[in-house]
Amino acid sequence: MDLNKVMLIGRVTRDPDIRTTSGGQNVANFSLATGRRWKDAKGELQEQTEFHNVVAWRGLADIIGKYAPKGKQLYVEGRLQTRSWEGKDGVKRYSTEVVASNVILLGGGGSAPQKVAAEAAPVKEKEPSPSPSSKQANSSPGNSTEEEINIEDIPF
Numbered sequence: 322m323d324l325n326k327v328m329l330i331g332r333v334t335r336d337p338d339i340r341t342t343s344g345g346q347n348v349a350n351f352s353l354a355t356g357r358r359w360k361d362a363k364g365e366l367q368e369q370t371e372f373h374n375v376v377a378w379r380g381l382a383d384i385i386g387k388y389a390p391k392g393k394q395l396y397v398e399g400r401l402q403t404r405s406w407e408g409k410d411g412v413k414r415y416s417t418e419v420v421a422s423n424v425i426l427l428g429g430g431g432s433a434p435q436k437v438a439a440e441a442a443p444v445k446e447k448e449p450s451p452s453p454s455s456k457q458a459n460s461s462p463g464n465s466t467e468e469e470i471n472i473e474d475i476p477f
Contacts, residue, residue, distance in 0.1 A: 325400045327419050329373060330427065331355035333393045339386040349382035351375050351389065353397060353419075374418040375399070381421060388426055396425040 337351035356370045375397055377385050389395055399421040408414050 327397070327399050327401055329353055329355055329395075329397045329419065331373070331395065331397075333389050333391050333395060334372060336391050337385050337389060339382060346379055347382040347386075349377040349385040351377075351385065353395060373397075374416065375421055376402075376418050377421040377424065381424060385421075385424065389424070394427040396423075396427055397421050398423040 331353040334352040334354050337349045339347060339349050341347050351374075353373045353375050354370050355373065356368060358366060358368050361367050397419060399419045401417060402420045403415055403417045405413055405415050
């Protein structure tokens with residue numbers, strides 16, 4: 322039996338790069354910094370920071386783009402994946418990244434979610450067809466079918 326599982330808690334090091342593939346799937350690329358501290362043999366405090374490249378797809382990419390700006394603390398769960406390609410100079414290059422399967426937004430850091438949503442690349446989402454009751458409720462001028470998302474309402 323094999324296992325490829327990664328669990329990280331760290332801070333986003335730069336605002337996520339959100340793109341849409343030619344097939345219409347959203348993808349978020351970002352970097353997560355994790356740190357550790359320990360005392361060496363002399364009793365002096367040592368620190369080390371690791372930087373992890375993370376990729377999130379589809380709905381998870383949308384959430385990252387809206388709610389995970391630079392500085393935000395996240396729990397990321399996923400798997401390691403190594404890609405290879407040949408550079409322009411003919412040298413084969415490798416990149417190992419975490420492909421996220423679950424992300425939990427943790428404490429502070431970063432900007433307000435409203436600011437992040439305004440700066441993120443536009444995400445094409447299919448508009449749900451309104452139910453008959455919502456058509457009646459929103460039929461008066463000035464009512465909008467779009468609601469503002471409050472970060473406290475997100476269930477994770």
